[in-house]
Amino acid sequence: MTPQELTDIAVWADALTQDELPQAAAGVRMKTFERGQHVAHFSDYLDAWHGVIEGVLRVGHVSDTGQVAGVSAILGGGWFGEGSIIKDEARRYDVVAVTDAEVAIMRGDTFRWLFANSVGFNRFLVQLLNERLGQFIAIVGRDRTSSAVVRLAHTIAAMYNPVLFPRTPAEIEMPQEDxxxxxxxxxxxxxxxxxxxANDGLITxxxxxxxxxxxxxLKDYGG
DNA sequence: GCATTAACAGCCG
DNA sequence: CGGCTGTTAATGC
Incomplete structure (x- = not known):
């Protein structure tokens, strides 16, 4: 894709230099997924970094009974999968499209080139990882004690983390089950x-x- | 009480 | 019909 197209879909493109931007853009392509489609299977060896442009993805793993456990959502502007590239290993999670989704895919060698050469890109990665860690710590802290409503409010609020998901729209298309x-x-x-x-006027x-x-x-709900 | 599963009818493409 | 939604009944912690 063109540098302009990349700038339009990825916030980290702004952190790249004039030399780096075209290199990055050349290694990124778009792909659409329908609801229910897998973006990545557990144990897949996918040499790519993914960004959600539109829609919602669910990352987690499925037990033998079909129950889903250890899940988190990825939505607008969220990028993921850097762990598998950096560590050069197979995916540890299933990634499924919860809604129809538009996904940007960066080739693994492009990612590694940025990782090795771009200061701005690495700053973004550190910020991304740090924010993700903070989100998981927050989940552990509140999970036992909080009621269902509070948990749900915080879950929704987390979908608007400006670092992890800078482009989440006000209207989220997602079945209540997911x-x-x-x-x-x-x-x-x-x-x-x-x-x-909805009664409290936080959502419709x-x-x-x-x-x-x-x-x-939503963020402050229940305390 | 609060949450979970099972099962129901209503809605809509 | 099939998926999503809103509700109720039975059961468990």
């Missing part, structure tokens, strides 16, 4: 909790999704 998986609660309680949050419900009205309110 939202429940991200929050770690059942579909029925997800439905009830969504109605409570739309067909197959929700519209966020008050991100700060």
């Amino acid at each position: 939202l429940g998986v991200f929050a770690g609660i059942s579909r029925q309680i997800t439905n009830k909790s969504l109605q409570i949050l 419900l739309i067909p197959t999704g929700l519209k966020v009205l008050d991100i700060e309110g």
Whole structure:
């Protein structure tokens, strides 16, 4: 793709020099996935770095009983998969499109070239990893004690982390069942909790999704 | 009480 | 029909 196209879809493109930008852009292409399609399978050897341009992906792994565990969402502007490239190993998770999604794919050698040469790119990676770590620590801290509504509110708020997902739209298209998986609660309680949050004026419900009205309110919900 | 699963009817493409 | 939504009943921690 062209440097301009890359700048339009990736915030980290701004951190590259004039020399680096065309190199990066040349190694990135777009691909669309339909709801339910796998972007990456567990144990796949995928030599690529992925960015979500539109839609929602779910990363996690599936147990033998079909239960999904250890999941997190990736949405607008979120990039992932650098661990497998840097460590040169197979994927440790399944990545599935929860909604129809548009995904940018960077070739592994392009990633490694930026990793070896671009100061700005590495700064972005450090910031990305740091933010992701903070998000997981926050989950561990609140998971045991909090109620379903609070968990759901924080789960939704986390989808608007400006570093991890700088382009998440106000309206998120996502079935309540998948939202429940991200929050770690059942579909029925997800439905009830969504109605409570809507009653509080933090969100409104739309067909197959929700519209966020008050991100700060969700973040601070329940304490 | 609160959450989970199972099962239901209603809605919509 | 098939997927999503909203609700209720039965059960468990």
